Amino acid sequence: MSESEKPVSLQSYIRLCGVVFLVVLCTTSAMIATSFAHIGDGWTLKVALILAIAVVNAFLVAGYLMHLLSEKKLIYTVLVFTLFFFIGLMGLTMWAMNDFPTGTAVH
Amino acid sequence: MSSTVQQFPPFREPQPAHDDHGHAEHHEPGFWSKYIFSTDHKVIGIQYGFTSLCFLLFGFFLMLLMRWQIAHPGVPVPLLGPLLEKVLGQPAAGGIISPELYNSFGAMHGTIMVFLGVVPLAFAAFGNYVVPLMIGAPDMCFPRVNMASFHAYFLGGAVMVVSFFIPGGAAQAGWTSYSPLATTIPTDGQAFWLIGMVLLITSSLLGAVNFIATIIQLRAPGMTWMRLPWFVWAQFVTAFILLLAFPPLEAAGVLQLMDNLAGTSFFLPTGLAVGGQLVDRSGGGSPLLWQHLFWFLGHPEVYVLILPAMGIVIEVIANNTRKPIWGYKSLVYSVLAVGFLSFIVWAHHMYLTGMGQKIATFFQATTMIISIPSVIILTCMFLSLWGGSIRINTPMLFALGFLPMFGIGGLTGLPLGLAACDLLLHDTYYIIAHFHYVVAPGTIFALFAGVYFWFPKITGRKMNEFWGRVHFWCSLAFMNIVFMPMFLQGIKGMLRRMSNGGELYSVAKVPGAIDALPGNIIQLNGVILWAAVCLGIAQIPFIINLFWSISHGEKVGDNPWRATTLDWQTPTPPPHGNFTEEQVIEHGPYEYSVPGATEDFTPQGGPAKHPTAHSHTSADH
Amino acid sequence: MDIPYTIESRPDTGLYNAKLGIWLFLASEVMLFGGLFSAYVLLRVGAAPGMWPHGWLNVTLGTINTLLLALSAITTLLAWAACKVRDFTKFKIFHGCTILLALSFLTIKSFEYHDKLIHYEIKLNNGTFADGHLVEKSPDFDLAKKTGTVTLHGRIATDEKDLMDLRSPEAKSAKLDEVTVAATDIKSMGNYGPRHNTFTAIYFTLTGLHALHIFGGTVVIFYFWGPGSRMWKTDPERFTNRIEVSGLFWHFVDLVWIFLFPVLYLT
Numbered sequence: 001m002s003e004s005e006k007p008v009s010l011q012s013y014i015r016l017c018g019v020v021f022l023v024v025l026c027t028t029s030a031m032i033a034t035s036f037a038h039i040g041d042g043w044t045l046k047v048a049l050i051l052a053i054a055v056v057n058a059f060l061v062a063g064y065l066m067h068l069l070s071e072k073k074l075i076y077t078v079l080v081f082t083l084f085f086f087i088g089l090m091g092l093t094m095w096a097m098n099d100f101p102t103g104t105a106v107h
Numbered sequence: 108m109s110s111t112v113q114q115f116p117p118f119r120e121p122q123p124a125h126d127d128h129g130h131a132e133h134h135e136p137g138f139w140s141k142y143i144f145s146t147d148h149k150v151i152g153i154q155y156g157f158t159s160l161c162f163l164l165f166g167f168f169l170m171l172l173m174r175w176q177i178a179h180p181g182v183p184v185p186l187l188g189p190l191l192e193k194v195l196g197q198p199a200a201g202g203i204i205s206p207e208l209y210n211s212f213g214a215m216h217g218t219i220m221v222f223l224g225v226v227p228l229a230f231a232a233f234g235n236y237v238v239p240l241m242i243g244a245p246d247m248c249f250p251r252v253n254m255a256s257f258h259a260y261f262l263g264g265a266v267m268v269v270s271f272f273i274p275g276g277a278a279q280a281g282w283t284s285y286s287p288l289a290t291t292i293p294t295d296g297q298a299f300w301l302i303g304m305v306l307l308i309t310s311s312l313l314g315a316v317n318f319i320a321t322i323i324q325l326r327a328p329g330m331t332w333m334r335l336p337w338f339v340w341a342q343f344v345t346a347f348i349l350l351l352a353f354p355p356l357e358a359a360g361v362l363q364l365m366d367n368l369a370g371t372s373f374f375l376p377t378g379l380a381v382g383g384q385l386v387d388r389s390g391g392g393s394p395l396l397w398q399h400l401f402w403f404l405g406h407p408e409v410y411v412l413i414l415p416a417m418g419i420v421i422e423v424i425a426n427n428t429r430k431p432i433w434g435y436k437s438l439v440y441s442v443l444a445v446g447f448l449s450f451i452v453w454a455h456h457m458y459l460t461g462m463g464q465k466i467a468t469f470f471q472a473t474t475m476i477i478s479i480p481s482v483i484i485l486t487c488m489f490l491s492l493w494g495g496s497i498r499i500n501t502p503m504l505f506a507l508g509f510l511p512m513f514g515i516g517g518l519t520g521l522p523l524g525l526a527a528c529d530l531l532l533h534d535t536y537y538i539i540a541h542f543h544y545v546v547a548p549g550t551i552f553a554l555f556a557g558v559y560f561w562f563p564k565i566t567g568r569k570m571n572e573f574w575g576r577v578h579f580w581c582s583l584a585f586m587n588i589v590f591m592p593m594f595l596q597g598i599k600g601m602l603r604r605m606s607n608g609g610e611l612y613s614v615a616k617v618p619g620a621i622d623a624l625p626g627n628i629i630q631l632n633g634v635i636l637w638a639a640v641c642l643g644i645a646q647i648p649f650i651i652n653l654f655w656s657i658s659h660g661e662k663v664g665d666n667p668w669r670a671t672t673l674d675w676q677t678p679t680p681p682p683h684g685n686f687t688e689e690q691v692i693e694h695g696p697y698e699y700s701v702p703g704a705t706e707d708f709t710p711q712g713g714p715a716k717h718p719t720a721h722s723h724t725s726a727d728h
Numbered sequence: 729m730d731i732p733y734t735i736e737s738r739p740d741t742g743l744y745n746a747k748l749g750i751w752l753f754l755a756s757e758v759m760l761f762g763g764l765f766s767a768y769v770l771l772r773v774g775a776a777p778g779m780w781p782h783g784w785l786n787v788t789l790g791t792i793n794t795l796l797l798a799l800s801a802i803t804t805l806l807a808w809a810a811c812k813v814r815d816f817t818k819f820k821i822f823h824g825c826t827i828l829l830a831l832s833f834l835t836i837k838s839f840e841y842h843d844k845l846i847h848y849e850i851k852l853n854n855g856t857f858a859d860g861h862l863v864e865k866s867p868d869f870d871l872a873k874k875t876g877t878v879t880l881h882g883r884i885a886t887d888e889k890d891l892m893d894l895r896s897p898e899a900k901s902a903k904l905d906e907v908t909v910a911a912t913d914i915k916s917m918g919n920y921g922p923r924h925n926t927f928t929a930i931y932f933t934l935t936g937l938h939a940l941h942i943f944g945g946t947v948v949i950f951y952f953w954g955p956g957s958r959m960w961k962t963d964p965e966r967f968t969n970r971i972e973v974s975g976l977f978w979h980f981v982d983l984v985w986i987f988l989f990p991v992l993y994l995t
Contacts, residue, residue, distance in 0.1 A: 017806060056969065245731055
């Protein structure tokens, strides 16, 4: 088992989980509050803020619950490539969809 | 480099009795668990190989029917016409292939050849059989996942085949299934196609996970990354491409399935009209989104088709030139570069969709860049021949045939990567010629090389050499007669998807029209048809040879090609668990004709000298 | 024949086979949902002005589901931790909770689906829209034959755009009432199913695929909790690995929901 070098006690995990759940509770409330608050004119700024909070939330789950913070180099490598290609997929597609000679996007 | 080949004809090993290797303590499994629900990577490899060869033949027959229709539009198909009418009914009334049927044959020819034929053969069949042997592993990492992968593939193939017989027939929107065409054609065949694709993608994903994990985790002690045979590298990169490029197509497939079954409008634009009628859909979707998601897989898929084939060619060339492969490290870095770049070139299939110049420039640049590592790989293959004492046999002939054929296919692709030329050549027979040169005389030749090369490991017998050469020379000749004229047709502007072979645009039909197709261009259709028929006939020696040699071929020992890689250091056929003793690897993959060695090949490894060798101290990575 | 590194880690990678396998699988899942999220973004950006819905989904139910999944992710981790300290009883309790939480999630999700499927938008011949939840159809109601009436609990909107942003002050102040419409006045009628517009389409597809993942994960966890837990007696180490690997999948499913919730419910 890979984590055997760490001290193993159920209590420490329960404590960790308690903290994680509290933070998830806070971030979720923050997202909802942002969603209903009057920030900016339209949705753009709000969407950005909400997604930023969601990323924090996701980081928590991935980092602590999936113990990605103390994972092996190989897995980091795989995930970095995956993330890169995901960004390529979304980014290049967006770019292509918004770069039309006439200036009017064809959908 | 001085070559030190000692004896030219393959040396004969004493024939050990291979009857029950390692099965001493196992009781023989029954038919179902041995052939249908087997978890042994070798059996799964053979299952994949047999099924995919059958699909290749089936796809080839679809093509023959299409070529008949192109050369003789509206004339009943000879011999097969009545059968077609009986099986498919109205779309083949009178034995004539209707345009709808032609379209579904076209779509299914592409789908079957790519997703049910070449990929399963190149990646799954050869990968499954050879990779664990080459790296010294007892099996794949996850044998049961491996079995599930084959079953998903088989099911996907069955769904595709069944779709021919449903009312309305199989999918008709081309193998690319562009929306909104794919949703508006009134047949459920498209839904079958999509469900089949989801199954095939699932199969590929399971396979890819298994391959990567196996190559990373199960390399025998001493098998460092830079000692991997290049074939394994090629499969490794291929597996990554499948792992990361296929899911977006799966996503797109699910979305299009929703469009077809649940009435959504993911890929249907607002105000879509079919036959003058406004379609009863909400609209708001984007047809281009489908193209992006499709080609995000579609282009890397090209490398899925070609990389394992190149791997086979490298193995065969190294073995038959009896000298180390030229530029092993360049080959490794090139294949990694190809794999990486293949993810960011996809939109060069979409220049004609009205892309802006900035994004088109980006994709042109990446397309040109990816040709560099591809050319490095091909160059290494050519340079490997230099100064070798080349041993000519059937696998080597096919490998040598691959080189110029793939060269033609690759180089004719460059004009297509540049938007200015592509606008002219898009959707013409030039495209067909280009990618068929890559896949048919390219990849499929390499796959034939692989079949002839590893057949002795699977069966303990060689395939017949004479008929192998007949197969090669006839295939080479007819492949070229089939595909070379298409370049000409394409440059003259003949479009690729017309069921009447461009007859309506011929000088005979529209005299005086600018750019009408001259008579000799149309006549080439007849040449191609008969060359294709001959190409089919040329496969008969192969088929007979394959089955005949299983029981009647020349008996050979464990290492008839005198090869260095580990797959030849096992008993023949390899028993369950592959190696009778744990292997320790001490040499690179292609140590042929090492000066001072007793033989002209130095095997990569052998049984561990100390039976307690459980120390994996070798510096991997 | 034994396959190496099924239990212990390979020294140079530090991983056992299944752990690498599941991470590779998750990488492909990232690309799968990546493709779907890309589709979402493009549909949203490409929507006609004012035609992308806001506030169509029930935030309260969404929040409850978010917390249920977060809790189940935590019980999953604790179940694995219990295995590591060789406390089988606690494992059973924690993973029992996981299964219950997952089933509650799916139950709530099906309520939400049902709510959308009985929500109708009726385009009337006079150009206005009747919109609301179905109360009843008269027994002789037949759209094709133009007979009978249909009653909705909702309102009449003059413009389809008014139905898009339910967070707007106008929508909030709108009074909901029973609206009865005769079949003769109906131009077309449809529920808020996937085909209603691109928002419901992507909503049903994304959450449906996610729910399928939840369902699959639940089946696997149930297997390890029930019949599969026999392995505990013979090979606890390997069983612990299995719990870790299935847990990683479960956490990933939670991770997807962490993005689905804001993207669909909150923006």
